[in-house]
Amino acid sequence: MVDKEFIEGYSLFRKFKIRVSADLQEWEAVPINMSCPQCKSLQTFNLLDTFLQKGSYLIQSAQNKVINLEYECQSCHSFTRHFYVYVNEDLNEVYKVGQYPEWEIKMDSGLEGALHKHATTFRKGLVCEAQGYGIGAFSYYRRIIEEIIDELLDSISDLIDIDQREQYEEALKKTKATRVTQDKINIVKDLLPSILKPEGMNPLGILHSDLSEGLHALSDKECLDRAHHVRNILTFLVNQIIQTKHSAQLFTASMQSLLNKKK
Numbered sequence: 001m002v003d004k005e006f007i008e009g010y011s012l013f014r015k016f017k018i019r020v021s022a023d024l025q026e027w028e029a030v031p032i033n034m035s036c037p038q039c040k041s042l043q044t045f046n047l048l049d050t051f052l053q054k055g056s057y058l059i060q061s062a063q064n065k066v067i068n069l070e071y072e073c074q075s076c077h078s079f080t081r082h083f084y085v086y087v088n089e090d091l092n093e094v095y096k097v098g099q100y101p102e103w104e105i106k107m108d109s110g111l112e113g114a115l116h117k118h119a120t121t122f123r124k125g126l127v128c129e130a131q132g133y134g135i136g137a138f139s140y141y142r143r144i145i146e147e148i149i150d151e152l153l154d155s156i157s158d159l160i161d162i163d164q165r166e167q168y169e170e171a172l173k174k175t176k177a178t179r180v181t182q183d184k185i186n187i188v189k190d191l192l193p194s195i196l197k198p199e200g201m202n203p204l205g206i207l208h209s210d211l212s213e214g215l216h217a218l219s220d221k222e223c224l225d226r227a228h229h230v231r232n233i234l235t236f237l238v239n240q241i242i243q244t245k246h247s248a249q250l251f252t253a254s255m256q257s258l259l260n261k262k263k
Ligand SMILES: [Zn+2]
Pocket: 036, 037, 038, 039, 040, 043, 073, 074, 075, 076, 077, 078, 079
C-alpha cells in the first residue's frame, strides 16, 4: 500500500480489496500522477510522511482508522492533495471517506459528443458516483445502455469481419424481437469482433452479467463497483467504435487518393 490506481481513480466509498500492514511505517509510498492546478499540467505527487502521525503522536496501528494521506506536487512543492482513507479491522479492505480537491466529475469529450441527449444522464451518474451513491449511479448508467443498446449493436456490425457479418446481421434481427436489454446483449455477445475485445475480455459479456444481477439485494457500496464497470465498458465501446470507424474512413480516403494518383 498505497495503491496508485486506488488513490488516483477510486471515487468515495468504493471498496478496494488489498492487504495492508497495520504498521504505517511499512506502507510503501508510491507516487501518483494527477493534475496540478498550480503547474497547470499533469504532475507526479509524492506521499508526505505526515500520514504516520495524528496530531502530535504516532499512529500505532492502521486498523479501523482513517488515515490522512497527503501528496505534494513534485514540481512546485506547494500544491497538495489529501485523501482520507479508511482501513478496516481485518486490514484487507480500504476506501476513501474524503478527498481534497474532490474527485473530478470529468466527462470524456468523445463520449459526450456520441451520447448527445444522453450525456446529461451520464453526468448525473458521475455525480452520484463521486458521492458514493452506487445505486443511483448504476441506475443512470443502466438507463443509458437501455436507451442506446439498439444503436450501439447496429454500429458494431460495420466492424465485423466480412465472413461473419451475415451471422451478426442474423443475430441483430433477433435482438429487435426483444425489448429486454440483457437478452439483446446475450444474443450478440459472442459475435464481437476482436477489436472490441481487449486482451480477450468480452465487454458485452461483463455488461450482461453486471446488468443481470438485481439491484434490490445490493448496497450502495456494492453497486458502486458495478456502476464503475458499466461506465468503463460504455466509454470503451463508444470510443472504440468511433475511433475504428474514423480510422477506417481515413484509410479508405488515403487508399482512394493513392489509387487516383496511379491512374
Ligand atoms: Zn505543481
